[in-house]
Amino acid sequence: MSGPEPRYSAWSLLRARLAGDGYWRPLWTGRKLRDAYDVVVVGAGGHGLATAFHLARDHGIKRVAVLEKRLVGYGNVGRNTTIVRSNYLLPENHYFYEDSLRRWETLSRDLNYNVMYSPRGVVDLALSDDDMSGAARRGNAMRLAGIDAELLDLAALERFCPELEPRRERRFPIVGALLQRRGGTVRHDAVAWGYARAASALGVDIIEDCEVTGVRTAAGTASGVETNRGYVRADRILFATAGHTGMIGTMLGVPLPIETHLLQAMVSEPIKPLLHTVLVYVFPGHGETYITQSDRGGLVMGGHLDGFPSYTREGRWDRLEEVVEGAVELLPQIGAVKILRQWAGTNDMTMDGSPIVDRLRYDNVFVNAGWCYGGFKTIPASGAACASLVATGTTPDLIRGFRLSRFATGHLLDERGGGPFPVRL
Amino acid sequence: MTRLVCPFCGPRHLREFEFHKTVAAADAGAFARVYERVASTELSVEHWQHVGGCRGWLEVRRNPSTGDVLEIHLVGGGGEA
Numbered sequence: 001m002s003g004p005e006p007r008y009s010a011w012s013l014l015r016a017r018l019a020g021d022g023y024w025r026p027l028w029t030g031r032k033l034r035d036a037y038d039v040v041v042v043g044a045g046g047h048g049l050a051t052a053f054h055l056a057r058d059h060g061i062k063r064v065a066v067l068e069k070r071l072v073g074y075g076n077v078g079r080n081t082t083i084v085r086s087n088y089l090l091p092e093n094h095y096f097y098e099d100s101l102r103r104w105e106t107l108s109r110d111l112n113y114n115v116m117y118s119p120r121g122v123v124d125l126a127l128s129d130d131d132m133s134g135a136a137r138r139g140n141a142m143r144l145a146g147i148d149a150e151l152l153d154l155a156a157l158e159r160f161c162p163e164l165e166p167r168r169e170r171r172f173p174i175v176g177a178l179l180q181r182r183g184g185t186v187r188h189d190a191v192a193w194g195y196a197r198a199a200s201a202l203g204v205d206i207i208e209d210c211e212v213t214g215v216r217t218a219a220g221t222a223s224g225v226e227t228n229r230g231y232v233r234a235d236r237i238l239f240a241t242a243g244h245t246g247m248i249g250t251m252l253g254v255p256l257p258i259e260t261h262l263l264q265a266m267v268s269e270p271i272k273p274l275l276h277t278v279l280v281y282v283f284p285g286h287g288e289t290y291i292t293q294s295d296r297g298g299l300v301m302g303g304h305l306d307g308f309p310s311y312t313r314e315g316r317w318d319r320l321e322e323v324v325e326g327a328v329e330l331l332p333q334i335g336a337v338k339i340l341r342q343w344a345g346t347n348d349m350t351m352d353g354s355p356i357v358d359r360l361r362y363d364n365v366f367v368n369a370g371w372c373y374g375g376f377k378t379i380p381a382s383g384a385a386c387a388s389l390v391a392t393g394t395t396p397d398l399i400r401g402f403r404l405s406r407f408a409t410g411h412l413l414d415e416r417g418g419g420p421f422p423v424r425l
Numbered sequence: 426m427t428r429l430v431c432p433f434c435g436p437r438h439l440r441e442f443e444f445h446k447t448v449a450a451a452d453a454g455a456f457a458r459v460y461e462r463v464a465s466t467e468l469s470v471e472h473w474q475h476v477g478g479c480r481g482w483l484e485v486r487r488n489p490s491t492g493d494v495l496e497i498h499l500v501g502g503g504g505e506a
Contacts, residue, residue, distance in 0.1 A: 246464025255461040259447070260489075308444035308473075310426075311466050311490045317427060318440050351460050407460045420459050421446070 008112050027193050028072070028200035033207050036233035037063045039390060040225055041240060042212045042248075044068035046077035046376060047368050048240035049195035049206075050383020051390065053111075056202035058384070059391035064204045065234075067227060069211040073192030076242050079345035080376040081265050081302045083278055083292065085122040085183030086147055089138045092401030092413050093354060096381055098147050099398055103380030104186055113194030115186050116295070121277040122183030123152075123161060125330075126176045127284065135178035142180075152177045161277055163331070170329060172283050184278065185292055191379060215252060215365065222362045238366045238390050243311075243346030245356075245369035252361050256369075257351040257407050259422050262306040263373050264315030266323065266342040268334070270297030281330050287319075289326030299334060301327050305347065305373070307423050315344040347373055349422030354413035357386055358395070358404040366390050367404075372422070426492040432499050433479040441477030448472055448484065466490045472500065 006012045006023075016023040039055055041048045044066045055061045068074075084104050086097035108114050126132045132151075139149035150156075157166045157177045166174045196206055207229075214226040215237065224233040239248045249256035275293040282288045288303045303323035306316045320342055328335050350356060350370035355378070360367040368386045371378060385399045395403065401413055430436045447463040448470045463470070469489045475481050482500040487493065 244466075246462065247466060250464050255457065255463065257460040257462065258464065259462050260464065308471070309447070309462075309464075309469050309489050310492065312426075312492045314492070316439060318438070408456060423444070 008114075027197035028206050031200075031205040031207065033065070033210060033229055033232065034063070034205065036224075037065045037205075037235070039064045039236045039238065040232060040234035041066045041238045042225070043075070043240040043242070044072045044192075044196065044206055044208065045075045045240060045242055046191055046195065046379035047242065047371070047382050047386065048238070049192060049199055050379050051238060051240060051368065051386045052204045053195050053199040053202065054383045054387030055391055056199060056204050059387060061391060062203065064199075065232070066199070066204060066206045067210040067212055067225070067232070068206070068208045071208055072196050072206060073189055076345040076347070076375055077192045077379070078189050079265065079343055080188055081290065081292065081300050082185040082188045082294075082376065083122065083183070083290065084117070084186050084377040085180055085278075086377075087122065087124065087138060087142060087149060087178065087180045087183065088415060089141050090413055090415050091141075091145065093415055094142055094145050094147055096385075096398055097374075097378060098145065100378045100381035101182060103384070104377075105182070107186075107191075107194070107380055111194040111198045113190065113197060115190045115194050117186050118184045118295075119182050120184040120292075121160070121179055121181045122280065123157070123277055124178040124280045125174055125282075126178070127172045127174060127282075129175065132176050135176070139178050148180060148182055150179045150181070152179050161279070163275055164279065172329075186376075187295075188376060191376075195379075195383070217362065220362070222365045236364045236366065236390055238368060238386065239360065240368040240386075242348055242369065242371060242375055245348045245367065248360070248367065248369075252365070254361050256356070256404075257420075258348045258356075258370055260309050260311065260346050261349050261423065262310045262313065262315055262344040263302065263347045264306065264319055264323070264342060264344045265300065265302040266320060266339050267294065267298040267300045268337045269340045271299070271334075271337055272297065274334070275299065275331065279330060281326055283326055283329070287322040287326055289323050289330065291327050291330065298340060299327070299337065305349070305423050306344070311346055313344050313346065315342060347371075347375075351407060351420040351422065352412040352414040353416050353418070353422065355382075355402050356404050357382065357389065357399045357402045360404070426487075426494065429473070429483075429485065429494060430497055431475050431478055431481065431483065432497060433481055434475065437475070437478055441475060442483075443474050443476045445472040445474060468495070
């Protein structure tokens with residue numbers, strides 16, 4: 001079937017029903033790789049696709065290609081635990097993450113694709129008075145910036161999340177929580193598919209199985225990329241290769257303040273609705289568990305990083321045990337539920353825990369990287385801001401703090417206050 | 426990768442060890458030593474500490490794409506088990 005991409009609506013569903021087989025077409029079509037582009041985006045993950053979409057829609061850049069080594073959405077956009085939130089302490093972070101959260105709220109309409117944003121709340125549990133002080137400080141910082149945050153005492157937490165039974169006797173008793181009601185979950189694969197479909201409809205070429213192997217330069221600027229399908233000329237190049245940005249630095253001869261660690265996630269067999277919110281539980285001395293229930297019923301869980309550089313995409317076993325132990329301590333009623341699947345993504349961890357969106361070595365080469373474990377939730381804001389940087393050459397105020405030079409000048413965004421190491425348990 | 430072989434203590438569970446950072450080049454300056462990391466998908470040369478054992482500092486050579494440990498020795502040499 002040819003003709004314009006059908007716009008999804010109740011009417012298009014009805015028409016599809018009447019038309020029978022063959023009405024729906026692929027979300028993005030197999031385009032041919034051209035010789036030259038205005039912008040080549042490397043990496044068809046969330047950030048790359050979102051940036052390509054905004055380049056085409058907001059900046060009218062006609063010739064944009066997204067080159068992907070494997071498949072659209074193969075990397076972290078399809079491997080995360082789907083949580084979105086903006087409960088950060090530092091202004092540079094919370095304004096940016098809040099911009100993202102606002103975009104999540106309307107993204108399904110903007111893309112004409114249901115990404116299933118579910119504002120089910122994100123609950124950061126506090127296990128001590130110290131935790132409560134920290135939660136109050138972070139919540140107050142958020143509220144001063146106009147972001148919703150509520151400090152919950154035990155009674156309020158019990159009202160919000162009775163399934164947690166906060167007063168139950170535990171090894172680490174719960175004393176309260178910080179709640180962000182507008183936080184929640186988004187269907188992660190739909191984000192990749194929705195952006196790919198919308199970008200493709202605007203004329204962006206999405207080329208899968210196309211690995212970039214080098215950058216060709218002339219007179220101090222980049223002139224194009226070498227790929228396994230030949231040379232492609234490009235006026236501007238953006239690397240959005242989460243999980244492999246360190247290697248991009250190696251390729252360009254720029255060592256980066258990035259270590260690549262694995263972050264695991266796992267999902268249980270589907271069970272009836274049990275947990276209606278997102279619980280984040282950092283328990284003293286030995287780990288972290290965050291847990292949410294997917295729309296299909298599986299309990300999706302994650303925890304700390306594996307703790308050393310790795311590209312294997314296989315998580316370490318003892319970390320899985322820790323995460324599950326935490327989940328069972330939190331919700332003892334799930335003790336008999338079985339784990340169905342476990343997987344890992346490669347996370348580019350920066351030395352202050354905050355991202356890098358900047359030029360890289362050449363005036364026309366850009367990098368969108370170092371999202372640590374917060375990459376998924378930032379996709380809409382990152383796409384818009386990064387497209388603005390690439391299109392205009394000027395850094396938008398929203399991402400001014402994410403410049404690479406901050407490590408040399410001392411303007412770190414050390415949200416965790418942990419020093420120049422991505423992991424300290 | 427579920428265990429490392431400590432030159433003093435022998436094979437021990439991975440959870441006894443703590444990764445520190447990749448080893449900087451010999452001529453690296455102070456900024457590079459603190460903030461920059463050496464990225465490689467084939468050979469990663471790293472400092473680890475056996476925090477749950479002898480507390481010795483180890484230089485570990487690994488392939489981060491497969492998880493294979495190629496070589497472990499004490500930083501500064503000596504003390505082979």
